[in-house]
Amino acid sequence: MISASQHVIPVIIIAGLSGAGKSSALKVFEDMAYYTIDGLPMSMTSEFMDVLTECGLESYKGIVLGVDVRQCSFKSEWTTAINKLVADGYSPTVIFLESRADVILRRYKETRRPHPFEGNGIGLEQAMTNERALMAPARAEADFIFDTSEYSIHDLRRVLQRRWQSEENDMKGLKVHLMSFGFKHNTPSEADMIFDLRFLPNPHHDPELRPYSGQDAPVVSYVLKNSVGQTYLRKLEDLLHFTLLQMEKEGRYRITIGFGCTGGRHRSVAVTEAIFEFLKKSDFAVSKEHRHINLA
Structure with a gap:
């Protein structure tokens, strides 16, 4: 038996309800350079891990196992298999995927595929109920539970990439890119949100200020050091802080926010700089660019 100290490769077990996205999740991990296998009986996980470890998996970032829930003995096998992996020196992370019953029902009707627990007089709704009860031990021990009811495939990918790929690159959380621009030049098509x-x-209407940009103190003072500018900036900071936190919780990992004025040299630059400093102090991973600052 390989000692615990040798098992340093990450092991992730994906369990969950049929129709909640397990196969899609496995494909996401495969794209992130994890070794993946689907439909593995729980009773075989420990032996399978030993075989993989002996084969050498240096080119992979980890191992992801999608477990087969079709055995009636799943409840008893689950706890036994997890305990065996831990005893063998592995530290498995368990992901559990679920969705609301009405969503799973709709997905099966759309795909017209049979549920694993259908047949022998058991209809789709009863099959879903039986599976949910069978999977209770896995859900109870899960490290991460994702409700994919409102997720598209792309949403699920973003959630998993943000959590596992960002760890590898030491880039955690939502990435915010701020962009100032001038409407008279063009509106950036890549912006997810525009102000x-x-x-x-x-x-621009002040000849003495016109040569400066929104990065210079006289322009910043003119644009923002007044009742309208100060009130707007405060409300904008509150709005963005709340919105970005909700996006981060939802699993989004990147957003581009555009700030536009007429020429893209004064007002948009000043506000972009102010929001950049605010978000940086709020511990967001934030970057900025001034697209038209030299074109106005």
């Missing part, structure tokens, strides 16, 4: 700042005081 129109053309209602703020415009330094």
Whole structure:
């Protein structure tokens, strides 16, 4: 038996309800350079892990096992198999995927595929109920539970990548990219959210301020050091802080926010710089660019 100290490769076990996205999750991990296998009986996990370890998996970031729940003995096998893996020196992470019953029912009707527990007089709804009860031990011991009811395949990918791929790159959480621009040049198509700042005081109309940009103190003072600018900036900070936190919880890992004024040199730059400093202090991973600062 290989000693516990030798088992350093990450082991992830994906369990969950049929129709909740287990196969899709395995494909995501495969794309992230994990060794994946689907449909493995729980009773075989320990032996299978030993075989894989002996074969050498240096080119993989970890092992992901999608377990087969079709055995009636799953409840008893689950606890035994997990305990055996731990005793053998592995530290498995358990992911459990689930969805609301109405969502799973709709997905099966759309795909027209049979549920693993259907047949022999058992219809789809009863099959779903039986499986949910059978999977209770796995759910109770899961390290991560993801409800995929409102997820598309792309949403599930983002959630898993944010949690596991970002760890590898030491880039955790939502990545926020801020962009100032001028409407008279073009509106950035890559922006997920755009704020129109053309209602703020415009330094372009002041000949002394016109040569400066929103990175310079005189322009910042003109744009933001007034009642409208200060009130707007405070409300904008509150809005973005709340919105970005919710996006991060939902599993989104990247967003581009555009701030536009007429030419892209003064107001949009000043606000972008202010929001950049605010988000940086709020511990977001934030970057910035001033697309049209030299074109105005």
